[in-house]
Amino acid sequence: MSTPKSGIVVRSTGSWYIVKSGPGTQYHCKLKGSFKIKGIRSTNPVAVGDKVDFILSGADETGLIVHIHNRKNYIVRKATKLSKASHIIASNLDQAVLISSLVKPRTSTGFIDRFLVTAEAYHIPAVLVFNKYDLYNDEVKSQLETRLKVYASAGYSCLVTSAKENFHIDEFKKILESKVSLLAGHSGVGKSALINRVDASLNLKEGEISRAHLKGKHTTTFAEMFPLTFGGSIIDTPGIKEFGLVDFEKAELGQRFPEIRQLMGRCRFANCLHVNEPGCAVRKAVENGSFPPFRYQNYLNMLNDIHD
Ligand SMILES: Nc1nc2c(ncn2[C@@H]2O[C@H](COP(=O)(O)OP(=O)(O)OP(=O)(O)O)[C@@H](O)[C@H]2O)c(=O)[nH]1
Ligand SMILES: [Mg+2]
Ligand SMILES: [Zn+2]
Structure with missing residues (x-):
């Protein structure tokens, strides 16, 4: 042998x-x-x-x-909605980069927050890229400003790009350089297009957005790791529909929101879930407008999805 x-x-x-x-x-x-x-x-x-x-x-x-070999880390999603088994998307990552868009297709903040919570749980630094900037009108741009403000102050690196107009492509390249990066995001947001802009040698297939429902077809079928000519590698994944909250306890969820983590020490009860407990510092911050409402709502939605 x-x-x-x-x-x-x-x-x-x-x-x-x-x-x-x-x-x-x-x-x-x-x-x-x-x-x-x-x-x-x-x-x-x-x-x-x-x-x-x-x-x-x-x-x-x-x-x-x-x-x-033992994994440094890994990122998972539930195999199916009802199943307890999980599907490992990728392992040994230096960072997880979520490519999103506010249009064609629109990525919800609920999806972004699930992604961030999953990355936090596995201690993988997360980066948010908002692509297709060339398609944003004034109203969409102001929604983008809100997202940038909220996520940057939560401590996440954010970048606005357009693969079509080569906007911030050098910055995108710097983010990827010398690191193993998971690239995630809905089908059609431009993952393959962005990678092609930073490394033309890869020549990944770019899909057409289907006009019928503006949802995008699956053009990348399996997770795959690509070496980058300038160092590092990226893992291109099939459009990820849903990150399940694997192995989460209700009490753990707040720890995965940096803004909640910061405030929870001031809640009256140590086991506060920040729903309607008296003396909750998080609810107080939501009420006085210093806590982003959509982040709080997404927290409540996720909390609601956890069955124990
Ligand atoms: N206007 C505009 N179109 C873009 C941009 N980036 C990508 N596209 C287009 O959007 C479509 C989808 O892009 P892809 O790169 O194939 O998307 P993907 O995220 O790799 O999709 P899957 O492989 O299905 O997960 C293609 O027609 C791209 O040309 C952009 O910044 N602006
Ligand atoms: Mg693709
Ligand atoms: Zn609380």
Whole structure:
């Protein structure tokens, strides 16, 4: 038996994995049967970004994955709405970058906040990119200003871009340089278009927005890791519809909102959920206008979705 090689999973199709082992060297690998990872109930034991050991076998030089290195972190979503099992989207990330847009398609703040809460829970720095700026009219621009103000003061890096008009593309490149970045966002917001602008060699497929419902078709089917010519890599994911709140307790949620985290020490009760408890510092801040109303509403919606 040959000695195991190690590499990074750059693509997963469910049963086959492409493992990159050194520059320009890739192997098709399968998972050794009956592979289980303790502590995680997931539909996919190996995810893009995983560092694995594999043994080459047979004349066709395919590999058998025999070991998965401990993950620095990982990001998940629920496999289905009702299921307890989760799907690991990617692992070993330096940051998670959410590409959103206020039009065609519009990304809700509810979606953004779920993304941020998930990133907070896994201690992955989050960056918010608002793309398609060329399409924003004055009303939409003022909505954008509100979002920028709220998210920047919560401590998140924000960037406004237009892939179409090459607006802030250098800034976008700087964000990605020398880091492993997960790129998330609804189908059609311009993930592939933005990556193509910073690294033309990748030549990712860009989709057409379907005119019928302005929702965008899925043009990227599997999560995939791409090396960037200027250093670092990005993980392009299929349009993510929903981040489930995996493994969350009601009491934990407030910790994942920096604005709530800052105020909660002043609530009368240590176990305050900031709904209608007397002496709640968060509610007081909402009432006097110093806490962003949409962030609070999204907090309540998420709290409501957690069943314990
Ligand atoms: N006007 C305008 N159109 C854009 C911009 N960025 C992307 N588009 C267009 O929006 C459509 C969708 O862009 P994609 O890059 O394919 O979107 P995606 O996020 O990769 O979508 P999926 O792969 O389906 O998840 C394409 O027709 C792009 O040309 C932009 O900044 N402005
Ligand atoms: Mg795409
Ligand atoms: Zn409170």
